[in-house]
Amino acid sequence: MQIGHHRIDPPVILAPMAGVTDKPFRQLCKRLGAGLAVSEMTISDPRFWNTEKSLRRMDHLGEPDPISVQIAGTVPEVLADAARYNVDHGAQIIDINMGCPAKKVCNAWAGSALMRDEALVARILSAVARAVDVPVTLKIRTGWNADNKNAPTIARIAQDAGIAALAVHGRTRDQQYAGAAEYDTIAAIKAMLDIPVFANGDIDSPQKAAQVLRHTGCDAVMVGRAAQGRPWIFREISHFLGTGELLPEPSLTEVRDVLLGHLEHLHAFYGEPAGVRIARKHLGWYAKDRPENAAFRAVVNRAETATAQMALTREYFDALIAGEPLSLAA
Template sequence: MAFNIGNYSIEKPVILAPMAGVTDLPFRRLCHQHGAGLVVSEMVTSDVRLWDTNKSRMRLVHDAEVSPRSVQIAGADPEMMAQAAQQNVMLGAQIIDINMGCPAKKVLNKAAGSALLRDEALVRKILESVVSSVDVPVTLKIRTGWSEDERNGLNVARIAEQSGIQALAVHGRTRACKFKGKVEYDTIAKIKQSIAIPVFANGDIHDAQSAKHVLDYTGADAVMIGRAAQGKPWIFQEINHYLEHNEQLLAPTKEEIRDIVLNHVKALHNFYGCYMGIRIARKHVGWYLQTLADTTPFRSQFNRIEDAQEQLDLLNEFFVS
């Protein structure tokens, strides 16, 4: 089930969706190790004047990335988007991904993300501007449309292909739905039938069976996994195994999960430094605990720790008990 994005061959049909505040370099590496065929960076603003913040600097570390290095940019100005694409390529990006799918209020307020879907002429200008400004493949993430009444995802998909976009991810909700309500995959299936570039289906894919169902139903080239990977990076292995063998992969043992969590927390400490690493580890450990259906008071105890080694020691104790 391999497919190409430009010159890059993607061997596994499961992709990690870009998620702000989640898909940092340690998490991307982890998901890649566990079978993600492609991992996409957190969204970076197209306003390069804002790149001099600590948060942006962390998001712009591309040289140590797993290959191919896909970096997502967001914005509403064609020239600024082109400039951001060029700068990211200079920093090591091998694929540029454009965000026209984010429904977050602070992104919509800047008329970026899924707000752009309302203006098809501007969509075309942005896509053509970015594609012509870099010599690496450009991909796009959209929703099925602006609202239930303006489900124009098919038009946008055709514009994307005509503009030189090399692959398209589609979230099965409109901008108006945000993350609520039922996902519909009919629009994704219609888009797949109408364009020749690879299409990735996204939205409410939470396990191996739902991944197979969505791939079969839409004919998409891959599924894109977002929130379901939080606290469960091995979901990529589970999906790959199910697609290849039509059987469930055995769940990881407690010892295997312990090793994944400890290595992830160590990687966060190393990447961010102790102060930020400790704090970012808290939310990831919270997601692992949800996956483990832990109802003990461990999480509140863990969140009070201010020392990196103490975090690791307490996690070790938790998994031994």
């Protein structure tokens, strides 16, 4: 699959998720098989570009190509400037956020709220596509609510505006993440467009990825929440799509080593205490299906230093690997 001149192989994409798809997580998912990893959204307002948070979100040094950066906002000219700024700072693909359902984003008339104003959508997409010489992609939902499922109309506007690829989450904004994603709308969109379309929503296994691709005819699947604590899902999906065979689950030793490497990168990227704090949610995701998860989290979440967090994590997994009774002390 191509986005502009970028070949996306395998066609399995890490979805942009605020507070999750930071540089350490993107690099990890790419290493474990994601063909593309989209950044968490960056604000388009230039007044905030030099904040510590924005500078980290715009840090792509050493990140494997292609580098896709999501921008969020509501004013066409401001979003165009943000696209130019991010391209100047390493972005090779610009993604526009019209899919975020968060109240604070929608209240600012950004994210999926933009789908309520098709004329504004057209102005934004045209302005950004004209502003940069890299591919521009778009992420949307099926609509604002069940009575306003206008994703096909937005999709046509996007293609006409020069958008290079479209990701569609199979839920309305009102659904947030509740209920089951529906793929009929995504299939209808794919059938009417010439540009690549990515199916997103509830893709949590290799079998589900293959099923969704068959049902929708899409060019790629986009994985979000299912990658939290399971970054190896990308290689599992890729292998299954290519061979029809399931890979074995990663060993406890590999899970330990992947997690410790992830923690180390988080600590180095954010420093202390921010890296320790941010790592806690990832620790919970990695351990959610493991024995003694509650006890592990109760202890490891009290670690205040990177050294303590690493040691407690290693101790937990080493005990699991050895088959020993878990003894976690505060």
